Amino acid sequence: MSSDADQLQAVIRDAAGRLGIVFSPTEIENGAAQLLLILNSLDELGETPMEVEPTAFLHFFDAEPPPS
Amino acid sequence: MTHEIVGLDATALVERVKARTVSPIAAIEAYLERIAARNPTLNAVVTVTAAQAMDRARDLERRLAGGQNVGPLAGVPVVLKDIIYTKGIRTTMGSRVFSDFVPSHDAAVVERLQRADAIVVGKAHTHEFAYGPTSANAFLGPCRNPWDIDRIPGGSSGGSAASVAAGLSLVGLGTDTGGSVRVPAALCGVVGLKPTYGRISRFGIFPCSWALDHVGIVTKSVRDAALVLSTLAGRDSRDLTTSRSSGYAHYRADPGQLRVGVLLEHISEPMDEDVRSAFQAAMAETSGVVAQVLDVSIPTNAYARSVSTAITALDSLLVHEQLLRDRGPEYGQDVHGRFPLAVGLTARDYVRAQQARTRIIVETSDVFTRVDVIASPTVPIPAPLIGTDEIVLNGQTRSVPAVLSILSRLGNLTGAPTITVPYGRSSIGLPIGLQLMARPGQESALLALAEKVGASWTQLPH
Numbered sequence: 367m368s369s370d371a372d373q374l375q376a377v378i379r380d381a382a383g384r385l386g387i388v389f390s391p392t393e394i395e396n397g398a399a400q401l402l403l404i405l406n407s408l409d410e411l412g413e414t415p416m417e418v419e420p421t422a423f424l425h426f427f428d429a430e431p432p433p434s
Numbered sequence: 435m436t437h438e439i440v441g442l443d444a445t446a447l448v449e450r451v452k453a454r455t456v457s458p459i460a461a462i463e464a465y466l467e468r469i470a471a472r473n474p475t476l477n478a479v480v481t482v483t484a485a486q487a488m489d490r491a492r493d494l495e496r497r498l499a500g501g502q503n504v505g506p507l508a509g510v511p512v513v514l515k516d517i518i519y520t521k522g523i524r525t526t527m528g529s530r531v532f533s534d535f536v537p538s539h540d541a542a543v544v545e546r547l548q549r550a551d552a553i554v555v556g557k558a559h560t561h562e563f564a565y566g567p568t569s570a571n572a573f574l575g576p577c578r579n580p581w582d583i584d585r586i587p588g589g590s591s592g593g594s595a596a597s598v599a600a601g602l603s604l605v606g607l608g609t610d611t612g613g614s615v616r617v618p619a620a621l622c623g624v625v626g627l628k629p630t631y632g633r634i635s636r637f638g639i640f641p642c643s644w645a646l647d648h649v650g651i652v653t654k655s656v657r658d659a660a661l662v663l664s665t666l667a668g669r670d671s672r673d674l675t676t677s678r679s680s681g682y683a684h685y686r687a688d689p690g691q692l693r694v695g696v697l698l699e700h701i702s703e704p705m706d707e708d709v710r711s712a713f714q715a716a717m718a719e720t721s722g723v724v725a726q727v728l729d730v731s732i733p734t735n736a737y738a739r740s741v742s743t744a745i746t747a748l749d750s751l752l753v754h755e756q757l758l759r760d761r762g763p764e765y766g767q768d769v770h771g772r773f774p775l776a777v778g779l780t781a782r783d784y785v786r787a788q789q790a791r792t793r794i795i796v797e798t799s800d801v802f803t804r805v806d807v808i809a810s811p812t813v814p815i816p817a818p819l820i821g822t823d824e825i826v827l828n829g830q831t832r833s834v835p836a837v838l839s840i841l842s843r844l845g846n847l848t849g850a851p852t853i854t855v856p857y858g859r860s861s862i863g864l865p866i867g868l869q870l871m872a873r874p875g876q877e878s879a880l881l882a883l884a885e886k887v888g889a890s891w892t893q894l895p896h
Contacts, residue, residue: 381777387758389774397726397774397776400743403607404775408786416793417733426799427874430600 374398436464444604444658451509451690458509462491465511465642478596481717510802513558513603519638530573530764541638544783550665559593562769566836572766585817588618595622606652611831613842615650616854622813627659631849632677635670643749646846656885687882693805695730700810712858712866742843744787747776812867843883
């Protein structure tokens with residue numbers, strides 16, 4: 367976990383350097399911790415099979431509800 | 435007379451202005467007096483537009499005296515979140531970076547309000563760049579909750595909600611990217627409506643997230659929210675996300691025909707016991723009003739916070755990249771500190787977040803084949819004390835900003851219309867909100883049910 371966070375701190379430092387944006391060490395440390403949580407969350411969801419047939423989605427954005 | 439005027443909602447005020455039993459001049463004077471008396475404590479209005487407001491009130495009075503037709507919001511005092519551009523009036527975005535910025539044009543919503551004869555009385559406090567849920571702000575100072583000035587009003591549209599709750603205005607416009615209208619409306623005990631994505635033009639409003647930003651409406655009553663929505667909704671060629679559909683007709687739905695789903699993932703979140711009790715009472719009342727109340731589940735809602743945070747972070751970086759390079763040290767610490775996450779995310783992560791968002795929408799749309807409205811509390815806690823970073827809920831320590839918006843992000847990710855209405859008070863008298871969400875385009879169902887079960891705001895907090 368901590369080595370992941372360390373790697374992500376390096377990722378943030380590199381990206382910030384390319385963009386020319388200055389962050390404090392604390393901001394980078396906190397940002398890496400948040401980034402780790404989000405990436406883990408996206409990984410987890412990506413591995414979860416979807417249980418809902420997406421047919422209802424076809425009508426979701428219609429102005430009127432589908433006929434019941 | 436002042437007390438009588440401030441006790442009306444917008445719908446009642448318009449009726450009296452049109453009937454010429456209340457002068458728009460007297461109405462605006464009453465609200466400016468309230469602002470002068472209460473705002474030094476609350477810090478809800480950051481720029482008072484008294485001279486412009488009185489000019490408009492006098493013009494409206496002249497037209498009424500001349501027998502001319504006036505607009506549907508005639509004489510209604512409005513505050514605008516200070517990220518909404520107002521021609522010739524300072525618009526700070528709640529940031530030192532824009533401390534002296536004066537727009538050369540009005541936002542689309544300002545144009546529509548003025549055509550409707552609403553009267554802008556001030557610009558409202560915001561979390562810096564609308565990027566946070568507390569309304570803590572190093573540049574403007576904190577905005578305070580009218581029910582307890584030691585507590586936050588919520589955010590980011592904290593000034594809009596606090597203004598309406600305290601009787602400084604009848605309408606507050608705000609923006610809602612992850613709950614920024616509904617959270618403060620709930621914590622301040624007023625109505626907060628986030629319409630369907632694309633319902634109201636965002637032209638002339640400083641963006642937070644292109645994908646998730648919505649204009650929202652804060653009012654005293656549900657009927658006022660419907661009235662304001664009807665004046666703001668519609669296509670605007672300057673905001674290509676706006677809908678061509680005008681398919682909104684409030685109160686068309688019969689609450690007795692509606693099926694209401696209680697969202698299990700929301701009510702299983704750690705929650706203040708007063709909020710839980712109020713929600714249970716709300717559902718008990720609702721079950722006597724609607725056709726059916728049943729439990730529903732959206733399992734991927736567990737990922738809503740991560741998905742919403744990732745999308746908002748990268749959308750915001752696109753907006754702020756140059757400003758961070760040029761004027762980064764002028765940002766407040768908490769907002770500046772949000773951007774390291776953004777620069778660490780990649781295009782691949784953004785696509786994955788959007789794919790995840792689609793899964794959440796698919797599951798939500800499936801639920802809406804079984805119910806017409808999804809219900810939950812709006813916020814798991816009543817307003818916390820200013821400066822509180824963490825809170826213990828059901829034995830778990832949680833970050834206050836994360837808790838504030840945990841129940842509101844689904845509405846932004848799906849684009850579905852969502853409203854909060856006051857429902858109950860905590861044991862120490864703080865407001866609690868009930869959140870209702872319908873399918874995109876179905877504001878009518880929301881408004882009809884909210885009108886039926888939501889508590890009307892009947893008194894000023896002080």
